[in-house]
Amino acid sequence: MSQHALRHGRLAYIICSSCIRSGSHRFYSAQVALLSSDVAELSQSGLSNSAAEALRQPPPTVNPQINKEKGRRRRNNAVPTADNLDVKESSTKQSNAFVKTEMYLSKLHAEGVKPTIADLERLRPRRHSPPTSRKFVEEHNALVDTLCRAFSKEQLREFLELYGTDPALYRPKRRKMYYAEAIVEKQWGWPSLKELEKMKRDKTEITHRVFNVSRSELFLFLGQDGSQMLHLSRKYNIHIQLLPKPLSLRVEGVKENLDKLAEQLSNMRKEFVSEIFTLPTKNPVPEELVQRISRLAEAFLENQGDGRVRITAKDSNGLEIAKRLVSRAVQEVNSSLMIPHVSYQPPAMSIGSSFSPISFPQAYSLYPFLSPRSLPWTMNTTGAFRIRRVGEWLVNSQGEDVERTGGLAGGQGRIFTSDMKPLQLQSVLQDIFPHDNNDPLSKRRYVKASLGHMLVTTPSTKGQQSNLVPPLKGYHSYSKVLNWMETSDVRTSFVPSLPSPLVNVSPSAQTLLHRLVYQSYTPSDSSEGLREQVKSDDQFKLPSFRTITFEFELAGSDAIPEGSEGVVSEAEREKRMMQRVPSIVVLKPRGFSATEHVLNVMMPDRPMDMRLSFCERSEIDPTEIPKELQQYLAALRHFVEDRDVNTQPLAPLLLKHDGSDYILSSVASVRQSTERLPSNEIFDSPTIATAESVLDIESNQKTTQCEVICTDPLSQDNWQKFLRDCDRLTTVSYRPASTIDLSSIDDEFGRF
Secondary structure: OOHHHHHHHHHHOOOOHHHHHHHHHHOOOOOOOOOOOOHHHHHHOOOOHHHHHHHHOOOOOOOHHHHHHHHHHHHHHOOOOHHHHHHHHHHHHHHHHHHHHHHHHHHHHHHOOOOOHHHHHOOOOOOOOOOOOHHHHHHHHHHHHHHHHHOOHHHHHHHHHHHOOOHHHHOOOOOHHHHHHHHHHHHOOOOOHHHHHHHHHHHHOEEEEEEEOOHHHHHHHHOHHHHHHHHHHHHHOOEEEEEOOOOEEEEEEEHHHHHHHHHHHHHHHHHOEEEEEEOOOOOOOOHHHHHHHHHHHOEEEEEEEOOEEEEEEOOHHHHHHHHHHHHHHHHHHHHHHHOOEEEEEOOOOOOOOOOOOOOOOOOEEEEEOOOOOOOOOOOOOOOEEEEEEOOHHHOOOOOOOHHHHOHHHHOOOEEEOOOOOEOOHHHHHHHHOOOOOOOHHHHHEEEEEEEEEEEEEOOOOOOOOOOOOOOOOOOEOHHHHHHHHHHOOOEEEEEEOOOHHHHOOOOOOEEEEEEEEEEEOOOOOOHHHHHHHHHHOOOOOOOEEEEEEEEEEEEOHHHOOHHHHHOOOHHHHHHHHHOOOOOOEEOOOEEEEEEEEEEEEEOOOOOOEEEEEEEEEEEOOHHHOOHHHHHHHHHHHHHHHOOOOOOOOOOOOEEEEOOEEEEEEEEEEEEEEEEEEOOOOOOOOOEEEEEEEEEEOOOOOEEEEEEEEEOOOOOHHHHHHHHHHHHHHHOOOOOOOOOOOOHHHHHHHHOO
16 A cells, blocks of 8 residues: 555544554654644634643653663764753654644544644644755655645645645645645745755756857957956856857856856846947948957947948947947048158168178168057057168167268258159148248148157958068068058058157156047048049148147146156056046146148158158137037036046047037047257257157057157248257167177278
């Protein structure tokens, strides 16, 4: 006969005292309900006098001779403690309560009285052990077993119906144990053994799961350089593998952690935003810049053609930053393609040694350019090269000897265009600024020389890594190098940097500026078409750019001490420029509108190149400042002065001023200083240069630059001094202290 049938038939007869004594050891006394022994309390609950009388009977006694040997074994196996005594006392009380309840139910059965929910609730324990303990399983099974013995199958089903539970729980033709478990787990709130077993398996069994992802989702899940995916892997103690076909993530770990990971990935997906953005210039984003802009903005970019790009970001703020960076990058690339470049070559006898140019002909090659700072984010960084003369290490002079050749100011060298046509800088100056002393605009004209390096880059192919192999191998004549640059698919970019004389100079009194630069654009113009137009003209002509610049000087910039470089890194120090400091106050902004003609000058015989800007500037009246900029200035003041504002305002991306459309070219914090180099035996006048440390706020990229300005270019004396200052800053090479002096080697060769 089955166990359930025995349980059901247990109530078919009245329990006598001998049966109680012999069956007491089959009771699960440690798991039954705690029942009060106060008979008066039971009587108040509606019990009959006979039932109350039955409960007044003392609990059944057990033959002491039977338990004598058992007591010895217990005493040998366990040390009696206070806890053991408490547990034993509680177990005895529960056993007595169960016996009384059993007798009460038997009395009801004998009298033909139907049990009620109140009778069922008397078997409900007040507490249970922690679900994670092994004792809880025993208590759960004992309680279910007690219900099955105390009530019939139909009675348990009726109890579920009276409780008002889900009708599915008390459907007929179910097993008796199912009804008992439903009462214990659904009505009394005990954890389910099946769920506990499932949770145990989830925490111990290793399994795997595959998450299908798109390219944009994968990029956002990875985070900056995979940092976010690494964090998830460590957080949930899982192993993540990327599967290419189909694109998916295979994750291995315990099931509980896999469920948590799935929930977090689902929540992240819900926050992703995507938009197809139409660029203001209607030009596509160069493929070599898509990945770099995506990394900077932490948003996934996809070219859609016709000047459109799909942007997928983690949130709306990331989407806005990506729009601004991609618009600025396209405008910067288009402008750089339009700027022509010329070359300067000193006289033949300029290497500054006793070697004959016939024995050592001048040859040039592309050398890898390794910058101490990161390259601009708007250029391809898989490989950057600079054109330099070959064989400089054989001679004592570091490139051109300005004392012999006279340099740019001496006029002995050659300046020629990319098609080897001669060019005079004085002629270019006169074409842009006609000489007229009575012209009131002449006081607003100036020429600016920015020092740096002209770098050659090639469009990177998909998956290309950084390399040091130049696109043009070997050494060649300079004319062949220029011809190769014109016929091949390479791009030239100007990268500003500090010249060698200013590298180790301590900055003088500095000024902290917040600078906005906007550049005009025409949506219908193509940069390639404008570049071809510049090339096709018979007469060399520089393209012009209209710009507007707004500078906000921040007073109290000394709140960031100069001696803090040893405590924090320089990048961190520059990042703190725009953070709220109580002594920083935004002063009145200054606005300038300018027309610029830009020319790049490549000087492969010198350690540095330069960019010349012929500018005509006028000041913007404060009442004519565009409304968008006025609102931005008010928000900036509020951000600097109010500590409760945590988000720095964003400068407007597009502006309309004086009938022209402008796009944001730069938004940066600038630390500016004016440096003075004293005269020496070669240069008879001091050189004054402006050094700037620029931190781009949106891309978080830092650059350094140096500028020399000629405020009166139409004056011959001022122009000559300007060229001498350029010679001084571009001809000195940076040499570490450990560099070997080769002058002795030159002297040894001179003996032969």
